Amino acid sequence: MATLDDGAPRAPLPKPHRPPVVAPGHTTTTVTDKISSVVLQRTPKWWFFGFAVSFFLLMIFLVSVTTLFLKGVGIWGINWPIGWGFDIINFVWWIGIGHAGTLISAILLLLRQQWRTSINRFAEAMTLFAVACAGMYPLLHLGRPWLFYWLLPYPNTMSLWPQFRSPLIWDVFAVSTYATVSALFWFVGLIPDLATMRDRAKNKAAKIAYGMFALGWRGSAKHWHNYEVASLLLAGLATPLVLSVHTVVSFDFSIGIIPGWHATIFPPYFVAGAIYAGFAMVLTLAIPLRVAFGLEDFITSRHLQNMGKVMLATGLIVVYGYFCEIFFAWYSANHYERFMMLNRALGPYRFHWYMLIFCNAVVPQFLWIKKVRSSPLWLFVISMFVSVGMWLERFVIIVVSLHRDFLPASWGMYRGTIWDWGTFIGTMGLFLTLFFLFIRVLPAISVFEMRTIVPGGGLGEQRDGQPIHQEVRS
Amino acid sequence: MSALTRSRPPIYGIMAEFTSSRELIAAIRRLRQAGYRKLDAFTPYPIEEVVDALDQHHTKLPLMVLIGGILGGLGGYALQYWSQVLVYPMNIGGRPVHSWPAFIVPTFETTILGAALTAVFGMIALNGLPQPYHPVFNVPRFAEASRDRYFLVIEADDPKFDREATRQHLADLNPFEVSEVEH
Numbered sequence: 001m002a003t004l005d006d007g008a009p010r011a012p013l014p015k016p017h018r019p020p021v022v023a024p025g026h027t028t029t030t031v032t033d034k035i036s037s038v039v040l041q042r043t044p045k046w047w048f049f050g051f052a053v054s055f056f057l058l059m060i061f062l063v064s065v066t067t068l069f070l071k072g073v074g075i076w077g078i079n080w081p082i083g084w085g086f087d088i089i090n091f092v093w094w095i096g097i098g099h100a101g102t103l104i105s106a107i108l109l110l111l112r113q114q115w116r117t118s119i120n121r122f123a124e125a126m127t128l129f130a131v132a133c134a135g136m137y138p139l140l141h142l143g144r145p146w147l148f149y150w151l152l153p154y155p156n157t158m159s160l161w162p163q164f165r166s167p168l169i170w171d172v173f174a175v176s177t178y179a180t181v182s183a184l185f186w187f188v189g190l191i192p193d194l195a196t197m198r199d200r201a202k203n204k205a206a207k208i209a210y211g212m213f214a215l216g217w218r219g220s221a222k223h224w225h226n227y228e229v230a231s232l233l234l235a236g237l238a239t240p241l242v243l244s245v246h247t248v249v250s251f252d253f254s255i256g257i258i259p260g261w262h263a264t265i266f267p268p269y270f271v272a273g274a275i276y277a278g279f280a281m282v283l284t285l286a287i288p289l290r291v292a293f294g295l296e297d298f299i300t301s302r303h304l305q306n307m308g309k310v311m312l313a314t315g316l317i318v319v320y321g322y323f324c325e326i327f328f329a330w331y332s333a334n335h336y337e338r339f340m341m342l343n344r345a346l347g348p349y350r351f352h353w354y355m356l357i358f359c360n361a362v363v364p365q366f367l368w369i370k371k372v373r374s375s376p377l378w379l380f381v382i383s384m385f386v387s388v389g390m391w392l393e394r395f396v397i398i399v400v401s402l403h404r405d406f407l408p409a410s411w412g413m414y415r416g417t418i419w420d421w422g423t424f425i426g427t428m429g430l431f432l433t434l435f436f437l438f439i440r441v442l443p444a445i446s447v448f449e450m451r452t453i454v455p456g457g458g459l460g461e462q463r464d465g466q467p468i469h470q471e472v473r474s
Numbered sequence: 475m476s477a478l479t480r481s482r483p484p485i486y487g488i489m490a491e492f493t494s495s496r497e498l499i500a501a502i503r504r505l506r507q508a509g510y511r512k513l514d515a516f517t518p519y520p521i522e523e524v525v526d527a528l529d530q531h532h533t534k535l536p537l538m539v540l541i542g543g544i545l546g547g548l549g550g551y552a553l554q555y556w557s558q559v560l561v562y563p564m565n566i567g568g569r570p571v572h573s574w575p576a577f578i579v580p581t582f583e584t585t586i587l588g589a590a591l592t593a594v595f596g597m598i599a600l601n602g603l604p605q606p607y608h609p610v611f612n613v614p615r616f617a618e619a620s621r622d623r624y625f626l627v628i629e630a631d632d633p634k635f636d637r638e639a640t641r642q643h644l645a646d647l648n649p650f651e652v653s654e655v656e657h
Contacts, residue, residue: 029622032518032620032621161561162557164557164580165573167579170580170583173579174583177583177584177586180587180591185590185594192620196620198620199617199621200621212606216606218616219517219620220601221515221528222601224519224524226533226535226600226601227520229535229536233536233589234590234594237590237593240582244586248579251579448519448520449519451519452520
């Protein structure tokens with residue numbers, strides 16, 4: 001494994017059974033060439049196939065939204081008493097997925113987790129695209145989406161101001177701030193890599209395009225210093241921000257008095273669920289990506305295993321949340337809360353609840369087994385279960401709580417129509433289309449950060465020639 | 475115009491290319507000892523020691539971000555106080571119009587937004603970007619600065635700069651290549 005050939009005798013490797021963060025043998029030169037060649041090479045055939053499928057799904061979105069604009073929200077399954085159906089379920093699902101990207105790029109940076117380096121770029125891209133998909137739903141749900149700007153505080157001829165005491169306005173502020181900060185953080189991370197692409201591109205048009213977005217970056221020491229300070233500050237700011245976003249999303253529910261919503265456990269339970277679903281999505285994207293582009297040297301088994309561990313830990317927090325909900329229902333001695341819980345387990349939507357427990361609480365327990373954690377195929381399958389489970393969780397929280405509340409006279413049933421499904425599948429198309437474009441035109445792994453973790457790179461040298469891929473723990 | 479051309483040195487500076495960061499850092503230290511001050515280094519990734527050796531550790535960015543965050547927070551709260559209490563008060567069940575706990579969430583978000591915008595645009599502004607043209611790009615080998623090579627430039631307006639002597643100075647530091655940087 002040792003690649004620094006200085007001839008000095010080496011101490012035995014600590015923990016040799018742990019796979020490396022970067023495969024041995026890589027230098028600053030090879031990581032640059034490998035990652036940039038993924039973008040600069042000819043478009044592979046599978047890319048066209050994947051993009052075509054995604055674009056087809058995006059067209060389903062276009063049809064669904066056009067029909068919605070022509071006919072109104074009546075084409076969806078929502079009606080009293082369930083006014084929040086697929087749109088809010090999908091909003092929460094998508095925005096939760098985004099959280100893993102910020103966790104990887106900000107929180108793991110502050111915690112000095114070097115393994116984050118090779119996955120942070122595309123995880124952040126995933127965040128941006130997931131937030132874009134999430135943002136669609138509240139806007140489309142408005143009924144008159146072209147008046148969305150009424151949500152923003154601006155002086156207007158009607159002399160109206162938004163109601164700042166409403167969690168829905170908090171949501172507007174939290175999600176728009178999150179989208180802005182994530183986009184800026186992502187762009188800042190891209191600047192040095194865009195400069196690399198500018199210098200490596202052979203095609204004149206590509207050179208000019210990358211050059212414009214690189215802003216004339218030249219890697220000057222003074223630039224790097226300000227850059228590092230800005231990155232750390234942004235990570236410090238994004239950390240409380242990402243926790244606040246899903247907290248505010250959970251306030252949409254917990255500030256209300258509906259049984260099943262009005263619980264103090266909601267903020268931490270929602271944040272953990274968001275990270276859980278997000279890591280499932282990162283794995284879903286990373287496992288095919290590393291094979292398709294031959295990036296196994298950079299997204300190693302170590303990354304997949306670590307992500308499996310994060311998924312297991314956050315999954316257990318989510319399960320704790322489920323227990324708390326059951327406990328609160330019993331301990332509150334509140335008739336309606338108890339009924340809500342029994343209705344979840346025995347009511348007309350019991351199948352959803354059992355599937356939710358199976359997907360979110362039972363299946364991930366296989367991650368305790370090292371063989372499962374180190375198998376990309378099994379990790380992929382488990383992440384699929386988690387994604388479905390987290391969608392069902394939001395379905396249970398929203399629909400099951402609303403469909404039988406205080407007055408039996410106002411009970412009802414809900415199911416998504418073909419347009420609900422069309423919009424949902426359509427946003428998956430939007431997400432995948434953006435992701436396919438991203439991996440085609442931008443380096444999916446942060447090149448300059450990879451340079452710092454290979455031997456001969458920053459950390460490799462600073463630590464007396466002990467290469468980082470031999471598991472240096474700081 | 476004539477004054478400008480007269481005071482401008484014939485070249486931007488002299489550039490040396492190194493194959494490792496160790497050699498670059500050693501070269502910076504030697505040149506700083508020799509009295510050169512107008513130095514700049516270009517590296518493919520951030521290296522703390524290079525910034526140390528060049529003595530460029532001071533930056534106003536953290537202070538700017540702090541001010542940006544405070545202004546964002548104050549602005550967010552002021553917006554809510556002004557709109558909810560002063561110009562559009564709504565009496566709902568006799569509850570106080572200045573319901574500050576409800577205003578905390580948007581205030582928190584605008585604080586983060588103000589600080590983050592300042593961090594990004596402050597960094598870009600302090601670095602003098604966007605700057606599409608810079609003389610160092612005239613050196614063809616400089617494209618390697620974004621790959622795996624380390625570059626050092628002594629600018630021509632350094633008081634100790636002398637086209638021949640400085641070139642010799644750099645050549646003595648065991649570089650891969652030394653070249654003049656045109657304007």
